[in-house]
Amino acid sequence: MPPVNRNNPRRAGSSDSRYAVMEFMREFPDDAACLDYLWRTLYSSGGRHYLCPKCDEMRTFHRVQSRPLYSCAKCGYGIHPTAGTIFEKSSTSLHLWFYGIYLMSSTRCGISAKQLERELGVTYKTAWRMFNKIRSLLTQDETPFDGIVEVDEAYIGGQAKWRSPARSKAKGVRRGSGTIKTPVVGLAQRGDNENSGKVFVTLARGNRAPDFVGHVMQKVLPATTVYTDETPKAEPLEKWGYHHGRVNHSQKVYVSGDVHTNTIEGFWALTKGGIGGVYHSVSTKHLQSYLDEYAFRYNNRDRVGRGMFTAFMERVIGEAEPRLPAPVSETPSVERS
Numbered sequence: 001m002p003p004v005n006r007n008n009p010r011r012a013g014s015s016d017s018r019y020a021v022m023e024f025m026r027e028f029p030d031d032a033a034c035l036d037y038l039w040r041t042l043y044s045s046g047g048r049h050y051l052c053p054k055c056d057e058m059r060t061f062h063r064v065q066s067r068p069l070y071s072c073a074k075c076g077y078g079i080h081p082t083a084g085t086i087f088e089k090s091s092t093s094l095h096l097w098f099y100g101i102y103l104m105s106s107t108r109c110g111i112s113a114k115q116l117e118r119e120l121g122v123t124y125k126t127a128w129r130m131f132n133k134i135r136s137l138l139t140q141d142e143t144p145f146d147g148i149v150e151v152d153e154a155y156i157g158g159q160a161k162w163r164s165p166a167r168s169k170a171k172g173v174r175r176g177s178g179t180i181k182t183p184v185v186g187l188a189q190r191g192d193n194e195n196s197g198k199v200f201v202t203l204a205r206g207n208r209a210p211d212f213v214g215h216v217m218q219k220v221l222p223a224t225t226v227y228t229d230e231t232p233k234a235e236p237l238e239k240w241g242y243h244h245g246r247v248n249h250s251q252k253v254y255v256s257g258d259v260h261t262n263t264i265e266g267f268w269a270l271t272k273g274g275i276g277g278v279y280h281s282v283s284t285k286h287l288q289s290y291l292d293e294y295a296f297r298y299n300n301r302d303r304v305g306r307g308m309f310t311a312f313m314e315r316v317i318g319e320a321e322p323r324l325p326a327p328v329s330e331t332p333s334v335e336r337s
């Protein structure tokens with residue numbers, strides 16, 4: 001057996017970990033490394049050169065030691081790599097931000113602001129603010145679904161703890177639609193050989209058929225095959241040009257050939273388990289951002305190793321890009337008319 005280098009811990013081959021904390025710490029040992037990452041990714045495409053807006057030439061930029069700033073070697077023009085990102089104007093260190101993102105990206109079901117507070121050693125208020133900023137990056141995109149799409153409703157969120165099951169029964173409150181949980185609609189585009197399945201989840205607009213169909217029409221291309229359970233709200237789908245198949249859950253039929261809603265139901269199970277286990281309960285006001293987070297995790301579930309952390313960082317970078325001057329190529333331009 002080869003000797004173990006205790007100063008250079010390595011992840012065990014059998015480990016399920018995606019991006020071990022030691023790997024993270026090696027890559028981002030301090031604030032400067034985090035700032036350098038932003039600089040490289042947002043401005044210089046990996047190197048030191050950038051088109052200085054003041055000189056209007058490709059210049060070498062150096063990191064200013066005492067401030068979170070890179071400056072042009074020729075004219076001293078300064079660029080804040082955090083400009084336009086969620087880190088801008090934050091008094092929390094960049095290293096803690098990155099570590100917070102690492103923590104949120106390395107757990108399967110997410111972590112709460114309370115856990116973040118404990119892990120980072122910041123106040124609860126700071127942790128809560130960071131947590132919401134990071135989650136605000138995880139919004140779902142508008143790319144339409146096609147192929148085979150499963151659509152299903154669920155009730156998620158607050159738990160009616162004070163209402164005993166007996167009382168609920170006495171009052172005629174059914175599980176699901178009668179409780180204070182919030183109705184949500186989920187759509188799952190099934191995977192194929194090239195792409196894995198994706199979900200899109202949103203708060204339900206209302207409880208009528210046009211609301212239900214409206215969700216489908218907004219996200220799913222016409223003439224797509226749509227599978228639902230026996231809900232009468234899905235009735236008009238055929239009229240709107242979708243190929244509609246349904247499974248009759250009330251008759252204990254869960255799969256009829258290819259027709260089932262198991263993909264989206266699997267997602268509900270993850271989300272309900274996560275929200276119940278990590279966050280305990282979620283108010284309607286915040287529910288959409290939790291749904292976004294779970295959809296983001298689900299839609300990026302194939303990204304292994306550093307992948308989930310990278311997926312989070314891509315959102316950080318993507319959010320910043322529109323506010324920045326277009327990064328130019330690394331090669332300094334010599335031709336100038």
Ligand SMILES: [Zn+2]
Pocket residue numbers: 052053054055056059072073074075076077
């Ligand atoms: Zn310059």
